[in-house]
Amino acid sequence: MHKAKLIVTVFVIFLVLISPAEITNASDLADTDNPTSFSGEILPWSKADKLIPKGSKFTVIDVTTGHQFKVQRRAGNKHADVQPLTEKDTKMMKKIYRGSWSWKRRSILVLVDDQLLAASMHGMPHGAGALQNGFPGHFCIHFWGSTTHKTKHADLAHKLMILKAGGRLESYLRALEPEEVIYVFETAINNRDKDILDLTVTEMKNNHRFNKVLKEISIMKILDVRTSKNDNNEYMITEIPVRAKLYYKDNSKETKQLLFVLEREGSALRWGIDSDYLLSQLDA
Numbered sequence: 001m002h003k004a005k006l007i008v009t010v011f012v013i014f015l016v017l018i019s020p021a022e023i024t025n026a027s028d029l030a031d032t033d034n035p036t037s038f039s040g041e042i043l044p045w046s047k048a049d050k051l052i053p054k055g056s057k058f059t060v061i062d063v064t065t066g067h068q069f070k071v072q073r074r075a076g077n078k079h080a081d082v083q084p085l086t087e088k089d090t091k092m093m094k095k096i097y098r099g100s101w102s103w104k105r106r107s108i109l110v111l112v113d114d115q116l117l118a119a120s121m122h123g124m125p126h127g128a129g130a131l132q133n134g135f136p137g138h139f140c141i142h143f144w145g146s147t148t149h150k151t152k153h154a155d156l157a158h159k160l161m162i163l164k165a166g167g168r169l170e171s172y173l174r175a176l177e178p179e180e181v182i183y184v185f186e187t188a189i190n191n192r193d194k195d196i197l198d199l200t201v202t203e204m205k206n207n208h209r210f211n212k213v214l215k216e217i218s219i220m221k222i223l224d225v226r227t228s229k230n231d232n233n234e235y236m237i238t239e240i241p242v243r244a245k246l247y248y249k250d251n252s253k254e255t256k257q258l259l260f261v262l263e264r265e266g267s268a269l270r271w272g273i274d275s276d277y278l279l280s281q282l283d284a
Contacts, residue, residue, distance in 0.1 A: 038109070039118065039166050040109040040110070040116045041116065042162060042168060043117055043144060044143070045142075048143035052112055056072070057072045057073075059071075059112075060110060060111075060119075060121065061108060061110075064107065064193075069084055069088075069092040069096075071084055071089065074130060079143070080143075082140070083131045083137075084135050087134040093123065093135075101123050104123065104190070104192060105155075106122070106191075107120060107164040108161070118143075118163075118164075118165035119161075120142045120159075121140065125137035126139070142161075144162055156187055157187045157190070160184065164193075169199065173200070173271075174268070178238050178262040179227050181262060182240065182262075183222065188200060189219075200272065200273055201273045201275040201278075202263055202273065202276075206276060217247070220247075223244060223245055224243040236266075237263045239260070240262065243256070260274075261274040261277045262274065
């Protein structure tokens with residue numbers, strides 16, 4: 001236990017001492033290597049809820065950039081409704097979101113006392129706010145098992161970000177069926193998360209072109225996926241027709257019928273989308 005506390009303390013000192021100039025800002029769908037090499041503990045919401053009671057203050061660390069800011073929990077029953085503590089914290093949070101507030105989920109670590117917890121946040125001010133911090137409302141932080149206000153089930157994007165922060169993403173993906181991997185791919189596109197995207201596709205021959213085409217897509221909305229009916233656990237390739245609506249950065253949109261080809265090298269390994277074949281359809 002003492003050793004764990006020492007490791008967390010050293011990690012926090014490292015984050016405090018490193019200057020913002022030493023951490024490159026994440027580019028659109030091409031984030032830098034994760035400067036936070038530590039993984040957070042994945043705690044169920046019922047336990048995390050007690051560690052950060054209403055009114056408590058703690059530190060949020062963005063996994064991708066390593067930037068951190070302080071917050072206070074103000075409310076929330078299914079998840080934590082929080083606000084940046086000061087105007088300085090608001091500016092840092094907005095910097096993490098590259099200058100624009102967004103509903104996109106991000107993988108974070110929550111530092112409370114001597115514990116480092118895996119969590120996920122979005123970056124859109126909404127609802128009420130009480131602190132003098134320049135933040136017009138509050139935002140939400142989700143832990144394992146948290147849900148949104150409107151649903152009874154965990155939001156997939158928040159779930160994936162928590163797994164990423166907890167170092168459990170790859171093992172989770174290995175257990176997914178091919179059609180489930182397609183929904184993870186959609187989530188990675190919509191949240192501009194390169195780490196998750198890379199774990200859903202096979203090795204690319206035309207990596208530069210693939211990333212360029214994906215950057216032009218603002219939102220991918222899967223309308224229909226034909227479920228794979230192959231019961232053979234040893235099969236290594238499958239084709240799944242998908243109907244998707246694509247929203248582009250130039251404000252255009254289209255509905256496309258796509259054929260996702262997924263492969264794996266063994267029954268114990270994760271499925272990967274054939275990115276070159278998908279590129280040939282998206283770039284047509």
